[in-house]
Amino acid sequence: MDLGLKGKRAIVLGGSRGIGFYTASLLVQEGADVAICARGADGVREAGSTLVALRTGARVFAESADLGDAASTRAFVQKAIGSLSGLDILIHNASGFGNDNSEESWARSFQVDLMAGVRAVDEALPALKANGGGSIVFVGSMASKYYFGRPPSAYGAAKAAMRTYANELAQTYGKEGVRANVISPGAVWFPGGSWDKQKQNNPKFYAAVERAIPLGRLGTGEELARIIVFTASPAGLWLNSTHLAADGGQVAAVD
Numbered sequence: 555m556d557l558g559l560k561g562k563r564a565i566v567l568g569g570s571r572g573i574g575f576y577t578a579s580l581l582v583q584e585g586a587d588v589a590i591c592a593r594g595a596d597g598v599r600e601a602g603s604t605l606v607a608l609r610t611g612a613r614v615f616a617e618s619a620d621l622g623d624a625a626s627t628r629a630f631v632q633k634a635i636g637s638l639s640g641l642d643i644l645i646h647n648a649s650g651f652g653n654d655n656s657e658e659s660w661a662r663s664f665q666v667d668l669m670a671g672v673r674a675v676d677e678a679l680p681a682l683k684a685n686g687g688g689s690i691v692f693v694g695s696m697a698s699k700y701y702f703g704r705p706p707s708a709y710g711a712a713k714a715a716m717r718t719y720a721n722e723l724a725q726t727y728g729k730e731g732v733r734a735n736v737i738s739p740g741a742v743w744f745p746g747g748s749w750d751k752q753k754q755n756n757p758k759f760y761a762a763v764e765r766a767i768p769l770g771r772l773g774t775g776e777e778l779a780r781i782i783v784f785t786a787s788p789a790g791l792w793l794n795s796t797h798l799a800a801d802g803g804q805v806a807a808v809d
């Protein structure tokens with residue numbers, strides 16, 4: 555199947571490593587030009603060089619930006635659109651990972667998971683509409699719908715708010731060809747990621763999570779990237795206002 559991504563232009567917010575980097579890599583391999591950001595300047599530079607090496611002629615814009623900061627977020631999206639000469643796809647992948655109940659965690663999750671998406675969409679919509687439409691994908695979490703036995707924290711609540719916002723975008727801008735969807739990963743393993751650290755530091759817990767997933771293992775960065783990229787691509791055109799649980803069946807719910 556041709557995903558229809560040749561010549562398309564995509565932004566991945568939080569794209570220097572992990573699921574965001576796997577997503578940016580697949581987009582480049584499928585023929586898209588890509589812009590990525592992250593806070594760490596070295597990481598974003600290295601990721602940019604790796605993306606350029608993946609495909610001769612790929613246009614890649616990689617720059618440091620803090621998605622917890624309004625001005626930095628808006629400036630990055632504007633520069634990325636300028637560098638790519640337009641925009642077809644916006645993917646908001648970064649998280650504030652507010653995994654406790656502190657004021658600081660709530661503020662960070664609200665800014666990074668939710669407000670960075672709001673601000674990026676705000677900046678991106680004119681470019682998406684100018685091109686006859688486009689696709690917005692938010693990377694959420696199964697914590698937005700399921701209680702994983704942890705004390706209250708900002709993380710799942712911020713991801714749940716993201717889903718409501720995505721639905722409102724889809725309903726409002728669908729008539730102008732702009733789609734919006736949320737992909738919620740379950741537990742995803744990749745080298746150096748949070749589940750890799752659990753595997754090394756807390757192997758019993760890691761093994762229990764593996765047993766809880768019907769497929770018997772955690773997902774991979776590549777597997778998540780395929781789902782995100784398909785949803786974002788023209789091949790995923792009839793997905794709009796959708797929340798996709800990408801968790802290998804870990805959450806035993808019908809919908």
Ligand SMILES: NC(=O)c1ccc[n+]([C@@H]2O[C@H](COP(=O)([O-])OP(=O)(O)OC[C@H]3O[C@@H](n4cnc5c(N)ncnc54)[C@H](OP(=O)(O)O)[C@@H]3O)[C@@H](O)[C@H]2O)c1
Nearest residue numbers: 568570571572573592593594620621622647649695741742
């Ligand atoms: N991994 C999983 O098992 C899992 C499960 C459920 C949901 N998810 C969701 O999937 C997404 C990606 O997770 P991941 O595990 O791949 O994360 P990760 O490995 O920590 O990578 C996060 C990426 O976002 C960037 N980033 C983080 N905060 C940022 C900020 N304030 N401004 C700019 N860039 C920022 C990071 O670079 P810098 O640190 O240099 O900024 C990095 O490039 C998140 O939304 C997460 O909630 C992941």
